[in-house]
Each structure stands twice: as structure tokens, then as C-alpha cells.
Amino acid sequence: QVQLVESGGGLVQAGGSLKLSCAASGRTLSSYAMGWFRQAPGKEREFVAFINWSGGQTYYVDSVKGRFTISRDNAKNTVTLQMNSLKPEDTAVYYCAADTGSGSDWYRDYDYWGQGTQVTVSS
Helix, strand or coil, X not given: CCEEEEECCEEEECCCCEEEEEEEECCCHHHCEEEEEEECCXXXXXXXXXXXXXXXXXXXCHHHCCCEEEEXXXXXXXXXXXXXXXXHHHCEEEEEEEECCCCCCCHHHCCEECCCEEEEEEC
């Protein structure tokens, strides 16, 4: 089993940047594809990005393409989400998740979840 802890959230003005990190313990992250999801109040959990086990494949939801970058460092057991040009509609709780498969944009495919970190973008 793997435990995931997100960090790096906060309050930022529109146009600003934040870097989210997801640290894993319990097992090596190289066994998993990793994803980032977000959930705004009153809305369903939304896929943001995933990266395969090696880092050679990434996939993003259209709304963040060109602004967000997912990366991983298997040696450090961490996954990051660099978020640039933030918009108020990016406001949500952001979750990292681990998938024993090859990676997916469907949240039910993920086996382990962090507790989430709040990102708030002011206009």
C-alpha cells in the first residue's frame, strides 16, 4: 500500500503560478501511473493530468494544456504539478492519486489517494 501526501497549495492571483507536490511513502512510486484530479465545491471530481510510470507519457485535460505540467522523480518518490497562468476557474481541492495500471483520466481507475490540497485563484 502507498500513502500519498500533497503540498504546495495556497492562494494566488490570476495569472500566477503554484507548484503542487505529491510525496509517497510505503512503496516506490515507480510501480504506479500517477494522476492529479481536482474538485471544486458542488462539482464532481475532475481529471487534470496523468503521467505513466516512467514519465514518458503524459496526458492533460484540455482546459489546462499549455499551462500545467506534470512530472515525476521516481528516485525521490515524488510527483509534481506545475501550474502557470492560473485562472479563477482552477480553484479547487487538488488530489494526487496512484494507479496500478497504465494511467487513466477516470478517477475510479485509481487505487490510492492523498488528502488533497486547496488551490484558490483570486480574480
